[in-house]
Every structure is written in C-alpha cells, then in structure tokens.
Amino acid sequence: GQQLNQSPQSMFIQEGEDVSMNCTSSSIFNTWLWYKQDPGEGPVLLIALYKAGELTSNGRLTAQFGITRKDSFLNISASIPSDVGIYFCAGRFITNSGGKLIFGQGTELSVKP
Amino acid sequence: EAQVTQNPRYLITVTGKKLTVTCSQNMNHEYMSWYRQDPGLGLRQIYYSMNVEVTDKGDVPEGYKVSRKEKRNFPLILESPSPNQTSLYFCASSPMGRGRGYGYTFGSGTRLTVV
Numbered sequence: 728g729q730q731l732n733q734s735p736q737s738m739f740i741q742e743g744e745d746v747s748m749n750c751t752s753s754s755i756f757n758t759w760l761w762y763k764q765d766p767g768e769g770p771v772l773l774i775a776l777y778k779a780g781e782l783t784s785n786g787r788l789t790a791q792f793g794i795t796r797k798d799s800f801l802n803i804s805a806s807i808p809s810d811v812g813i814y815f816c817a818g819r820f821i822t823n824s825g826g827k828l829i830f831g832q833g834t835e836l837s838v839k840p
Numbered sequence: 841e842a843q844v845t846q847n848p849r850y851l852i853t854v855t856g857k858k859l860t861v862t863c864s865q866n867m868n869h870e871y872m873s874w875y876r877q878d879p880g881l882g883l884r885q886i887y888y889s890m891n892v893e894v895t896d897k898g899d900v901p902e903g904y905k906v907s908r909k910e911k912r913n914f915p916l917i918l919e920s921p922s923p924n925q926t927s928l929y930f931c932a933s934s935p936m937g938r939g940r941g942y943g944y945t946f947g948s949g950t951r952l953t954v955v
Binding site for chain 2: 733736760762767768769770771772775815817827828830831832833
C-alpha cells in the first residue's frame with residue numbers, strides 16, 4: 728500500500744535556527760498536509776497544499792508540494808521553544824469512497840533555548 | 841466550538857475485559873476515522889467510516905470493532921483487549937469531497953494501557 732517516508736525522525740536544534748523536514752513516497756498524492764502534535768494533544772493542521780509546485784507559508788512555516796506529487800517539505804524559520812513537538816506529513820489520495828490520508832512517521836523537534 | 845471529543849483520556853484495563861472508547865464530533869462531518877499512534881510508527885489507521893452505517897477497515901483493524909449508528913458518533917470497541925493494544929488512540933473527522941478544506945480534525949487522544 729501507499730507509504731510515506733518522513734525524515735529526519737528527530738532534530739535537536741538551537742533557538743533561532745531554521746528547520747527543514749521532508750516526506751517522500753513512491754505514490755502520487757492529490758493533497759499534502761502538515762500537522763503538529765503538542766505533547767498530550769492531538770495533531771493540529773498547520774498547512775495544506777493542493778496542487779503540484781504549490782508553495783505556501785503560514786507565519787514562520789513554509790511548505791511545498793513537490794512537482795512530481797510524490798514529496799513535500801516543511802521549513803520552519805527562526806525556531807522558538809514553542810515549536811517543540813512532533814510534526815507529521817500526510818498525503819491524501821482519491822479513492823472511490825472519496826479520499827484517504829496516509830501519515831508519515833513523524834519528526835520530533837526539540838529546541839534548546 | 842468545532843471539535844472532536846474522545847473519552848476517556850486515560851484508561852488502564854486488564855487483558856480480556858471489553859472496553860469502548862467514545863468519539864463524537866459536532867461539525868456534521870461525514871468522514872470519521874480511528875488511528876493508533878506508536879513510537880516510531882506514526883499514525884496508523886484502524887477503521888474509518890464514510891457515513892452512517894458505512895464502515896471499513898484501515899491498515900491495522902485486527903482486534904477492533906467500530907459502529908456508526910449516528911453521524912456524530914464513532915465508538916471504538918475492543919472486545920478482548922491485549923497488551924499489544926496498549927497505545928495512544930486518536931479519533932478524527934473531516935468533510936467528504938475532493939475540494940479544498942479537506943483536513944482532519946483530531947480529538948485529544950485516549951491513552952490506553954492493557955495489563
């Protein structure tokens with residue numbers, strides 16, 4: 728079945744540094760989504776990407792939908808302590824029943840003040 | 841406030857004792873889904889439902905049951921829990937359709953421990 732490979736699995740960075748993470752797949756997706764999960768909470772949607780090549784920003788976050796529709800990246804600029812958490816990519820593909828989301832394994836981000 | 845509500849947040853139970861985790865959404869979403877989250881494995885889909893009385897298996901359905909008698913509710917049932925079902929469970933919902941605005945809303949999670 729469809730699988731997403733998300734990397735890196737974890738990152739330890741200094742406050743103020745930029746962060747980059749990505750997801751790749753052998754399958755084509757119609758939509759890419761990026762979620763953040765704070766400790767003890769459910770994932771919250773950060774950015775949604777709907778077409779190949781699309782580059783979208785949300786504050787310090789920037790994400791792109793790869794041209795091949797098989798990959799996506801998320802960048803966080805000038806990280807701050809509250810960026811700590813687990814970031815998940817998710818790819819959506821169309822099925823006869825509407826659509827299905829597949830999640831990456833997550834990138835755990837730690838930010839040292 | 842638009843939300844997905846799961847209960848309980850924490851549950852410790854013994855092997856073989858049937859349990860139900862409830863999930864309710866107030867957004868009139870057609871699509872609801874259950875995921876389990878385990879370290880290093882991300883979120884894996886257990887079951888999903890496209891509408892009332894329409895359910896289907898996800899990637900890891902063994903040992904679980906679901907029902908969708910009402911649009912807003914999607915309970916997860918463990919008939920005979922085992923220790924390998926110890927995990928963090930999330931319920932999610934979304935509208936159906938192919939257009940923009942598609943994105944899951946997640947509940948806050950249920951941490952289940954089976955001893």
